[in-house]
Amino acid sequence: MASSKFFFSQLLHLISGRCCIFFCFLLCFFFLFCERCRSESSAAAKTDPIEARAVNTILGRWGQTESSVWNISGELCSGAAIDGTDAGQFNPAIKCDCNFHNGTVCHITLFQVFALDVTGAFPEELSNLTYLTTLTLSRNCLTGPLPAFIGNLSSLQYLDFGTNALSGPIPRELGNLKNLISLGLGPNNFSGTLPAELGSLRNLQQWYMTSSGLSGELPTSLSNLTAMQTLMMSGNNFTGKLPDFIGTWSNLEVL
Numbered sequence: 040m041a042s043s044k045f046f047f048s049q050l051l052h053l054i055s056g057r058c059c060i061f062f063c064f065l066l067c068f069f070f071l072f073c074e075r076c077r078s079e080s081s082a083a084a085k086t087d088p089i090e091a092r093a094v095n096t097i098l099g100r101w102g103q104t105e106s107s108v109w110n111i112s113g114e115l116c117s118g119a120a121i122d123g124t125d126a127g128q129f130n131p132a133i134k135c136d137c138n139f140h141n142g143t144v145c146h147i148t149l150f151q152v153f154a155l156d157v158t159g160a161f162p163e164e165l166s167n168l169t170y171l172t173t174l175t176l177s178r179n180c181l182t183g184p185l186p187a188f189i190g191n192l193s194s195l196q197y198l199d200f201g202t203n204a205l206s207g208p209i210p211r212e213l214g215n216l217k218n219l220i221s222l223g224l225g226p227n228n229f230s231g232t233l234p235a236e237l238g239s240l241r242n243l244q245q246w247y248m249t250s251s252g253l254s255g256e257l258p259t260s261l262s263n264l265t266a267m268q269t270l271m272m273s274g275n276n277f278t279g280k281l282p283d284f285i286g287t288w289s290n291l292e293v294l
């Protein structure tokens with residue numbers, strides 16, 4: 040009896056010892072592995088260098104050099120640019136999607152410079168931010184034309200360059216942005232008519248173009264914009280009659 044008790048307690052001791060060693064080993068392995076994963080993914084996920092250069096050039100020209108929430112000068116896709124922080128909470132802002140190439144490449148999906156009194160032309164470098172879904176440049180002092188390359192940023196869903204002093208015609212290439220949901224054109228100092236190509240923006244739900252300097256008749260192609268919910272177009276020199284097609288925009292809530 041005593042010897043079997045001794046035997047069992049020894050066995051228990053042995054097992055728990057082995058378990059402990061095994062458990063420790065497992066724990067160590069787990070930690071090492073996790074650390075490796077963590078450092079690998081944070082070391083490996085890098086902002087696309089072409090996009091980084093574009094953002095650095097633009098922000099440098101506009102004198103934006105410091106941010107406490109994301110790394111404006113170094114690795115751009117860091118801090119608030121990749122965590123859950125809402126882009127409304129910091130400015131200037133970028134947001135990145137780091138899920139490209141097995142989580143090794145970050146592309147910039149949002150670029151925002153809102154109401155920071157930046158001046159000069161609509162930045163050409165933006166043509167390299169081809170993954171943008173949101174571009175916000177509203178409430179600044181941008182002058183000169185809206186460039187045709189805007190039509191190449193085909194992922195754009197939210198585009199706002201309202202409240203600037205942009206001039207010249209609205210480029211017909213804007214009609215290439217088939218994914219646009221919201222478009223802020225005005226106020227601005229554009230001239231000429233709305234290009235018929237804008238009738239291709241079938242997903243457009245919000246369109247702000249108050250006081251944009253536009254004139255002429257509204258193209259009949261706009262009848263295809265049946266997703267429209269909010270259309271603000273006062274303070275322009277549009278002529279002709281209010282088109283019948285307004286009646287086919289069954290989702291319209293604000294006109």
Ligand SMILES: *[C@@H]1O[C@H](CO)[C@@H](O)[C@H](O)[C@H]1NC(C)=O
Pocket residue numbers: 110112113114117
């Ligand atoms: C910004 O990034 C650079 C290079 O990636 C790094 O050396 C620097 O420490 C970073 N700064 C901050 C505030 O994260």
Ligand SMILES: *[C@@H]1O[C@H](CO)[C@@H](O)[C@H](O)[C@H]1NC(C)=O
Pocket residue numbers: 140141
């Ligand atoms: C992603 O990782 C998987 C498995 O490690 C690999 O087979 C695949 O080729 C990788 N894809 C890319 C784009 O690197």
Ligand SMILES: *[C@@H]1O[C@H](CO)[C@@H](O)[C@H](O)[C@H]1NC(C)=O
Pocket residue numbers: 089092163164165166167
């Ligand atoms: C876009 O990036 C390429 C590669 O860095 C560069 O050569 C080109 O000048 C950039 N385009 C603009 C408009 O900055």
Ligand SMILES: *[C@@H]1O[C@H](CO)[C@@H](O)[C@H](O)[C@H]1NC(C)=O
Pocket residue numbers: 166187188189191
């Ligand atoms: C748009 O992209 C196409 C294909 O990359 C290019 O040929 C064209 O010049 C670009 N348009 C503008 C206005 O930059």
Ligand SMILES: *[C@@H]1O[C@H](CO)[C@@H](O)[C@H](O)[C@H]1NC(C)=O
Pocket residue numbers: 204206207228230
């Ligand atoms: C608007 O553009 C016209 C030329 O089209 C120019 O004469 C005028 O000064 C501009 N106004 C503003 C406020 O920029």
Ligand SMILES: *[C@@H]1O[C@H](CO)[C@@H](O)[C@H](O)[C@H]1NC(C)=O
Pocket residue numbers: 250252253274275276
């Ligand atoms: C509308 O046209 C008139 C006369 O051509 C001009 O004086 C006025 O500035 C224009 N208004 C807008 C908002 O473009």
Ligand SMILES: *[C@@H]1O[C@H](CO)[C@@H](O)[C@H](O)[C@H]1NC(C)=O
Pocket residue numbers: 238259260261262263
């Ligand atoms: C609306 O879209 C259809 C299909 O793409 C097209 O055939 C039609 O011409 C467009 N309507 C107008 C007035 O442009």
